[in-house]
Amino acid sequence: MINEEQGGDPSLAPVVEAGRNCWRIERAARAAAVVDAADYYHYVREAMLAARRRILIIGWDFDTRIALEPDGNGHGESLGHFFLRLARENPARQIDILKWSFGALKQFLRPRAAWMLLRWQMTRAIDFRFDSFHPAGCSHHQKIVVIDERFAVCGGIDISCARWDTTAHADDDPRRTLPDGKPYGPWHDVTMMLDGDAAQALADLGRDRWKHATRRDLPPAEDGHDHWPDDAEVDFRDVDIAVARTRAAWRDCAEVREIEALWLDMIAAARRFIYIENQYLTSGRIAAAIAARMEEDDPPEIVVVMPRSADGWLEQKAMDAARVLLARAIGKADRLNRFRIYVPVTGGGADIYVHAKVAIVDDRLLKIGSANLNNRSMGLDSECDVIIDAALPANADTPPAIAALRTRLLAEHLDVSPEDFAARFAETGSLVDTIEALRGQGEALRGPGKTLDLLDLEKPGPLDQFIAGNELLDPEDPDGFFEPLHKRGLRMRWREGMARLKGRIRRRPRRR
Template identity: 45%
Template structure:
């Protein structure tokens, strides 16, 4: 087997996991996380971009004895479990903004008063950078890694119903549909992710934490593994700073997986704004026998600044990529509900052929490669001679497409087999109501084009923050500007 996942290049470590699962959407993620946290005896580490203690940390009508709200649940856990310590590490700018909303400050004060709860801010990042990893580590033996923050807006079911009573803010305001995913691993792979968390904690706080010594926790009964006894790669992004060398394992991983693709690259990402990824895709699209490329994005980025930064760059890159797609193998979609309202795609996932899976916190944008701190996991199904892992990856891809197309996964599989093409199958299954809608490049005004082309709001690493716009740009290298300039 040709080893693609390589420590020192596109991975930090490759470790064995007894079980690997992909959890789709936050209803199931919150269930699994809650279950794992209730088993903890030694430590829980929550590392994230954002936390909100006010959220309902489960689905309505959960069956355990714990409180509904995340803030109360954390307090309840330490009170019922002698010796348990809970640590939360959050991006400092997000924490300063979020913890003064509603009752969050009250929860934070209560947590800080408890001797076995520690909430800290992570400010060790370059200007305009963020701590973006999303990890939950329980007793160093169950580790979640993905795109789901324990904060507002994230909870939704896989149905993404237009009228979902449980999808509300802490104040009761109705929220929009939200699609997300995360991985869960155990065994040595979980211990490796725990080490990522401890290193991040030490970097942010100066405190060195000891590894857990308690017996390993059992795998949650309600979580069905995607694979068993699998080698899992842990990959990171770490920005360059005066006292820190850069780590660009995730960037290398993306580029290596794109280069290895034979038939289909399927990706879900909150953003598409990375020049390096676009260049790598352009090379494969120009090949007469290269892979299909299917990308799912949200209709528009969330927030007030993100659309200006990310949507404009996406428009320019996709407009250019279409000039490099003579064989018609690029398709970009966004999912909609039964009433044809946008479903926000926050997932960060890539499935390449029936061989590679990558899932984590990183997006298809520059800052995920070189400015923010990120953590992803990946596996190579070629390690399994039986072919079961390959079949599981294809089943996962078809299950995700079925969710987005509002149909049965078996029908997706059958249509792909009938057409010999994922894009053709999607086009055959698309229709009114719950479905996938092709991305249309919007008209951009001159200011938006300038911001996008010069990567003003999505810099290519900390060093570019201080470069003149003339030295930046989406269209450095082989990728052509849509205007041809």
């Protein structure tokens, strides 16, 4: 039986290794996982109000029209006006914003957004830039905020529209509205706040990205006062945090594939279970690594929580069919039924869109960031993840907090209390058995509420299979857009992954 309070295994070696599967490992005085954007927007707003020298935002998307803290009708001070107020109150505090250039034209086709960008342009303290420093077809996908270089946030949440939601993911929440007043559906996401030297590492990463995108240096802007939000809890104290990246080769920048290497190492290191929340599962190499573990005599459980369908028609064509093909292939290797994909739904039966990118291995490894489990995030798009590895000496006491986060996430999806989930898990020692026992029981334990559905792996149609099987919209590097079809595709990535892993993953001892 698994004991959530037993802590780390001193016999385990660290998985993270600077220079191989991560960039740097730095100390954070405090760190905390923030679940869903309602809390994140509240905390980051507090940190921005406390900023003295610089607010640096690096993002895939950014929308000046949203309210960080909407009222009961979805209204409130817009982000654009909030930044203008910050600039008036402290003109010496610089606000630097770097957004991926794709869709830049849309900003100027929206009258409210265009007018706000013009006002920003006339405000010395605000510098808004578009990031085009990447190969064709690539996206800048990092989601980072740094305050005075000593407080930072890194994860999956963009400061943009259709992201705000609470952990209740209530049906028909009137605060969940687009800038034009139209409602949008429930949205689940996760990010991590941290401070200290780990925040300084993210500041260095952000300033480096700014220099490449704008050809202008951002001078250091460190300020030593405490930026941690007053009402934010602390999950981890004095922990070493690894930073892992993905970046395509472009001009004077070399390719970086740290996140892919880390995923393969995490899958190989798992003894009992891997809990994953992710938007996609289309990486053939990652799927092959999972399948290789499923072929073992006593494999770990691997539980994945995902959206039922990708967001947008193109994403559905590229990602949903590939997920089905790979999940079916994993299923053939899964003799003991230890691999599951679930979809969260509301009490009213509406799908909750999962945008989080979280991985927890044996309650000893925690990874939160921007990278999806698709080819793009492994080698094409710019990504950034942060990792806590309990095998690092400073992190020996982190497993209970990692376990508490895993419990909190699954309890949220199943609409039971964390105590109920933890008690059932202590009885079964199995994530799958616990989820299956609690699915649909939220009403009996707490009243009508959310649950997890098993994903229906319906066979994709011929067009979807062709697009997905040939990775037409999900290449792993810039050259992938131009490779002939016979040199690309899911089957090839799968074979490459299996060949690489067969000799690498040894048989694990049976769990006790």
